[in-house]
Amino acid sequence: MKRELPLFLTAVIGLFMLLSFFVPHHLASVPANYLQQCAVIVVAFGYVLGGANALRVNLEGVAKRQLDWPYKLVLVVALVATVVVGLVDGRRWQDAGTTSMFLYNQLYSPMQATMFALLAFFIASAAFRAFRVRTVEAGLLAAAALIVMLGRVPVGDAITGWLPEPVRMSALQEWIMNVPQNAAKRAILMGAAMGVMATGLRVILGIERSYLGGTD
Amino acid sequence: MSLTALERLDRRWIFLAVGLLVLGPLLRPLGLPLGTSAPVRQFHDTIAGIPDGSLVLVSCDFDPGGKPELVPMTKTALRQLWEKRCRLVITCLWVGGPGLVGETLESVADEFRAKGRPLEYGKDYVYLGFKAGYEAVMVLMGKGIAGAYPQDQRGNLVSTLPLMRNVRDYSSFVLLVSISAGYPGTKEWVQQVNLRFGLPMVSGCTAVSAPEYYPYLQSGQLSGLLGGMAGAAEYEKIRGEKGTATQGMDAQSLAHAFIALCIVAGNLVQWRKRRAAQS
Numbered sequence A: 001m002k003r004e005l006p007l008f009l010t011a012v013i014g015l016f017m018l019l020s021f022f023v024p025h026h027l028a029s030v031p032a033n034y035l036q037q038c039a040v041i042v043v044a045f046g047y048v049l050g051g052a053n054a055l056r057v058n059l060e061g062v063a064k065r066q067l068d069w070p071y072k073l074v075l076v077v078a079l080v081a082t083v084v085v086g087l088v089d090g091r092r093w094q095d096a097g098t099t100s101m102f103l104y105n106q107l108y109s110p111m112q113a114t115m116f117a118l119l120a121f122f123i124a125s126a127a128f129r130a131f132r133v134r135t136v137e138a139g140l141l142a143a144a145a146l147i148v149m150l151g152r153v154p155v156g157d158a159i160t161g162w163l164p165e166p167v168r169m170s171a172l173q174e175w176i177m178n179v180p181q182n183a184a185k186r187a188i189l190m191g192a193a194m195g196v197m198a199t200g201l202r203v204i205l206g207i208e209r210s211y212l213g214g215t216d
Numbered sequence B: 001m002s003l004t005a006l007e008r009l010d011r012r013w014i015f016l017a018v019g020l021l022v023l024g025p026l027l028r029p030l031g032l033p034l035g036t037s038a039p040v041r042q043f044h045d046t047i048a049g050i051p052d053g054s055l056v057l058v059s060c061d062f063d064p065g066g067k068p069e070l071v072p073m074t075k076t077a078l079r080q081l082w083e084k085r086c087r088l089v090i091t092c093l094w095v096g097g098p099g100l101v102g103e104t105l106e107s108v109a110d111e112f113r114a115k116g117r118p119l120e121y122g123k124d125y126v127y128l129g130f131k132a133g134y135e136a137v138m139v140l141m142g143k144g145i146a147g148a149y150p151q152d153q154r155g156n157l158v159s160t161l162p163l164m165r166n167v168r169d170y171s172s173f174v175l176l177v178s179i180s181a182g183y184p185g186t187k188e189w190v191q192q193v194n195l196r197f198g199l200p201m202v203s204g205c206t207a208v209s210a211p212e213y214y215p216y217l218q219s220g221q222l223s224g225l226l227g228g229m230a231g232a233a234e235y236e237k238i239r240g241e242k243g244t245a246t247q248g249m250d251a252q253s254l255a256h257a258f259i260a261l262c263i264v265a266g267n268l269v270q271w272r273k274r275r276a277a278q279s
Helices: A004-022 A026-063 A069-092 A099-129 A136-151 A154-160 A169-178 A180-204 B003-007 B011-027 B038-049 B064-083 B098-114 B135-143 B186-197 B210-218 B228-239 B244-278
Strands: B055-061 B087-092 B125-130 B175-180 B201-205 B222-227
Touching: A004 A026, A004 A180, A026 A069, A026 B135, A069 A099, A099 B011, A099 B064, A099 B098, A099 B244, A136 A154, A136 A169, A136 B244, A154 A169, A154 B244, A169 A180, A169 B210, A180 B210, B003 B244, B011 B244, B038 B064, B038 B175, B038 B201, B038 B222, B038 B228, B055 B064, B064 B087, B064 B098, B064 B175, B064 B201, B064 B228, B064 B244, B087 B098, B098 B125, B135 B186, B175 B186, B186 B201, B186 B210, B186 B222, B201 B210, B201 B228, B210 B222, B222 B228, B228 B244
Parallel strands: B055 B087, B055 B175, B087 B125, B175 B201, B201 B222
Antiparallel strands: none
């Protein structure tokens, strides 16, 4: 029963949700709405579970003095402090001037921006050390990358401004984005959509059981 | 600099060069000429084409990581919409985003207030805030906005707000403006809302996710697309604004040119090493 019941529920609810998409009758749409509201609540609980899990894993790391345990300690302290500050601020925690918003604006926001800003430095270093053209395919990739990278910004047209408009960097990058890139992306999207449909069917029919945990 | 010296180049020199190339133009702009691309013109023209005073849904699905690229385009889009006296319902599906989105919204609203156009919360715009649930929230909103968001970001009952009395579901809106940094974002709005509920939409997104949305643009599911800071700068140019995206374009230009140079130089070094090994 431990495995059969979840499989049964998945199959029934999955088929019902599929049906509700095609049947606009209230007998199908009202329970479907209710189930969607349940999904929103379950996702919200996922955040609580995620927070609790992060706390458990990192506390364990600190207790066992695992590698880089001081960073884990910083994470735990930051997590607990943010929750406590949020609880103290109460329902208006997102109003201007609250401690929560101070933490958000002065710590969370600049730290996240810093993480992304660092990418520019590492991309430049990686471009120098790792972007190797050893085959024709890699050569094509490098040429496309250079054209798109330069064509997306004003410097591209500044370099090729003397050329006729259709062969300037911006025009070439637009062609790459609209034709070869689009064709490849479309194929990937269609393939992924087929894969999602196949996986969905496998889950509904009980063939795919990995989400239940275990190996079978 | 010889190729041998390049081969032994300490990567901290590369970091220094990137830092200077980004910082320099921010302090002293070069004023490189900026063109406008078709997807950006389509974005602008789509908003320009909706009737004045329309109800528009704006979904700001980003967090501070996307701030330099997405906040400038959000501000420009809000300005264009409010100049047309559109009434806006704003949502955010990213857990780290509500504070930033609220701040962005109020800063543009304050600009209008300073110009003598008092935008009233609840009447001219409503900020519904964050809701967990990703695509489930999108689908739920299609069955009724108040059902998905019983309260707004400020804790008001949505049903008590004058603007929301005219809002039932997606059929109440003429356009969806999706400003997206990834998942959930534009792709999910296209798949769950644009097709299913027939709501026309435009998108502004980070540069890295723009290629993913080009098929939707070509198929007409997206009526316009702003890709990254370049898209935001082009949009500012069309609107005659000089915002932070325009200011950042010189820095981005030089950084891109330097990365291109790094790719070429790195391959020259490798090519020389291979030749030396063969001979």
